[in-house]
Amino acid sequence: SQELEQSPQSLIVQEGKNLTINCTSSKTLYGLYWYKQKYGEGLIFLMMLQKGGEEKSHEKITAKLDEKKQQSSLHITASQPSHAGIYLCGAGYSGGYQKVTFGTGTKLQVIP
């Protein structure tokens, strides 16, 4: 089974609405990354969370990591068409130079 699960797999929202994407790990994380990707393009780093209970915000995007460091959520407030894309969570399970295991991805469409 997948170590890192994302939900939902896809999401269609109307412009201006809020939305949440979840990422759940079967093991305790060292660090949790959120990336955005336009299909066929490289990844854009959004945020990294490392401490249990940590929360970070950038513009209209907020990400949280739970206290147990096994679940993270990404929340977008007042979505815009520019938010459309594929959101990937990535997990590091050890410190230092670590490989990232990626979640299944969430495809977001924002309808004007």
Add this chain to the structure above:
Amino acid sequence: GAVVSQHPSWVICKSGTSVKIECRSLDFQATTMFWYRQFPKQSLMLMATSNEGSKATYEQGVEKDKFLINHASLTLSTLTVTSAHPEDSSFYICSADSGSTDTQYFGPGTRLTVL
């Protein structure tokens, strides 16, 4: 922020030929670089971890003789797909660890199409 480039951005080749993809960290040194591949509508799968000055570490199921990785300097890692076949067609993405922030920076990717 740190910048990672890849070259070429896309390549089309005939079956049986070899293709080399370069990954460069432009403004930082990367002791470790990672190579991923992504099939259409799927997530990224780690292929191998590339360490400067030593042999790459391959993930289970990845043929090391088919996907040759060389990390000759602190700013360059190359992935060579040898004797490419249509099933190797994919989007290949590299990332580099800056070492100072626990953050990986990803390249823009290389789309390989094998005819």
